[in-house]
Amino acid sequence: MAKLTPKDLPNIPVAPGAWPIIGHLPSMMKNQFSFLLKQEEDLGPLFWVHSGFGQWSVVVTGKPAHKVMKNKETRSDVMGEDDPVTGYITANTVSIHDGAPHRRIRGSMQAPFTPKGMTAAKIGEVLQQLAEQHISRWKDKQELTILNETSEFALDIIFRMLGVENLDLPQWRKKYNQFIGPFTIIPIDLPGTPRRKSIKSVEWMDKQFAKMIERVRETGDKDTMLGAIVHGTDEDGQGLTEEELYANLRILGLAGHETTAATVAWMFIHLARDKQLWSEIRDEVMAQEAPPTSPKEMALFPKVEALFREVLRLYPVLCLLTPRRVEEPFEVHGVTLPKDTIVAANLLSLSRDPEEYPSPETLDISRWTERERSPRPSEAVQFGGGPHFCLGYHLAVFEGVVYTVVATRYLAQAGLRLSHKGDFPTPSYMPLTRPPSKLQLQFERDE
Numbered sequence: 001m002a003k004l005t006p007k008d009l010p011n012i013p014v015a016p017g018a019w020p021i022i023g024h025l026p027s028m029m030k031n032q033f034s035f036l037l038k039q040e041e042d043l044g045p046l047f048w049v050h051s052g053f054g055q056w057s058v059v060v061t062g063k064p065a066h067k068v069m070k071n072k073e074t075r076s077d078v079m080g081e082d083d084p085v086t087g088y089i090t091a092n093t094v095s096i097h098d099g100a101p102h103r104r105i106r107g108s109m110q111a112p113f114t115p116k117g118m119t120a121a122k123i124g125e126v127l128q129q130l131a132e133q134h135i136s137r138w139k140d141k142q143e144l145t146i147l148n149e150t151s152e153f154a155l156d157i158i159f160r161m162l163g164v165e166n167l168d169l170p171q172w173r174k175k176y177n178q179f180i181g182p183f184t185i186i187p188i189d190l191p192g193t194p195r196r197k198s199i200k201s202v203e204w205m206d207k208q209f210a211k212m213i214e215r216v217r218e219t220g221d222k223d224t225m226l227g228a229i230v231h232g233t234d235e236d237g238q239g240l241t242e243e244e245l246y247a248n249l250r251i252l253g254l255a256g257h258e259t260t261a262a263t264v265a266w267m268f269i270h271l272a273r274d275k276q277l278w279s280e281i282r283d284e285v286m287a288q289e290a291p292p293t294s295p296k297e298m299a300l301f302p303k304v305e306a307l308f309r310e311v312l313r314l315y316p317v318l319c320l321l322t323p324r325r326v327e328e329p330f331e332v333h334g335v336t337l338p339k340d341t342i343v344a345a346n347l348l349s350l351s352r353d354p355e356e357y358p359s360p361e362t363l364d365i366s367r368w369t370e371r372e373r374s375p376r377p378s379e380a381v382q383f384g385g386g387p388h389f390c391l392g393y394h395l396a397v398f399e400g401v402v403y404t405v406v407a408t409r410y411l412a413q414a415g416l417r418l419s420h421k422g423d424f425p426t427p428s429y430m431p432l433t434r435p436p437s438k439l440q441l442q443f444e445r446d447e
């Protein structure tokens with residue numbers, strides 16, 4: 001498909017400062033927040049950005065960005081199976097389809113991701129056990145490299161939910177990191193190259209999945225997460241093909257790992273820097289006898305859940321939604337974008353919209369605790385919107401709450417808290433917004 005560039009649509013301004021070949025990547029890597037805010041201020045709500053290697057997209061800012069996520073005119077196939085960089089990972093997955101095929105794939109997978117399905121699959125117990133196992137290792141540590149801690153947990157929990165045994169987790173982690181390692185995007189498949197290692201890891205994971213799938217087929221298990229996906233069907237009784245089953249099992253780690261890990265790490269950074277916030281969260285956690293065992297019981301921890309939502313609002317993991325391709329003329333901000341324009345919704349602008357969130361740069365958990373209603377979909381925009389809204393939304397919130405409750409209990413029982421001195425850490429931005437990977441938090445006595 002011939003994607004459009006600014007030459008095809010000269011009426012839309014181009015963000016200044018693009019380098020040859022790498023485009024705006026350096027500016028976005030340095031500070032994607034200020035880059036996007038500045039373009040909006042100087043150029044208005046629509047502007048062209050070059051994300052490197054010829055990838056031009058029109059960024060849509062402000063409330064009309066919601067329309068990019070929910071419309072009949074755009075398609076999600078930009079990083080589809082023909083893409084030499086990601087195609088071998090995205091082929092057959094839920095993310096690159098639209099319309100009937102998307103409804104079938106998503107419909108077949110969704111049961112274990114609903115609060116009811118998570119309760120049936122006893123996800124709460126698995127989460128609590130694994131969180132306790134991970135956090136008990138803190139006793140041997142002088143300080144915590146917080147993103148390492150949360151990343152390892154977020155990846156392990158996906159494998160555990162799919163039925164991987166505890167002892168096999170280190171091997172799965174190793175293979176998974178080879179699967180998605182940063183240099184795998186170089187599409188050279190020769191012995192020893194990162195791409196070849198990635199393909200070998202896919203073969204390894206698929207072999208393990210095959211054994212696990214055979215087991216749930218034999219037992220007829222429909223309750224565990226794996227069982228529910230393997231036996232899942234849409235409303236018309238249609239399920240996943242074998243290729244779709246394996247591809248979507250593999251992609252769960254990618255979609256649900258760094259995203260949740262970054263968010264939970266921000267929670268601990270704020271808890272380490274703000275004693276008042278720590279006392280409020282600690283008191284709420286210690287007022288209950290145990291961590292929540294089901295999504296319903298999260299209601300007992302409103303401040304912990306609010307902290308999850310508030311850090312995600314401040315640091316949306318994806319500042320720009322995965323781009324969409326215009327299939328039929330698409331009108332936004334009064335401009336009609338023609339077929340094959342690539343559009344990206346600016347989630348950062350929605351997440352820090354001052355009309356919705358007064359003093360949007362301030363962390364304030366009372367934005368969530370003082371409401372008498374559940375958050376609306378538009379208030380969970382960091383998870384996208386429309387038909388591709390994050391499948392793991394309920395799971396991610398539950399995971400963040402259980403991990404934080406277990407960690408807070410551990411610290412409070414030991415008379416400790418976490419602390420971080422010095423300047424507030426600057427996020428890293430590409431490809432996801434996350435805290436610095438080497439950032440360390442210290443343990444101190446909780447006075």
Ligand code: HEM
Pocket residue numbers: 094095096106158252253255256257259260263312317318321322382383384385387388389390391392393395396
């Ligand atoms: C804080 C944590 C998370 C954030 C911020 C997040 C964010 C997102 C976003 C923005 C999308 C929409 C992409 C689009 O429209 O193109 C998405 C889709 C998706 N997410 Fe998440 N996610 C999180 C956690 C998870 C978890 C834990 C899982 C599962 C293990 C998961 C699985 C998925 C899947 C399968 C999709 C594709 C849905 C579809 O295309 O229909 N995510 N996520």
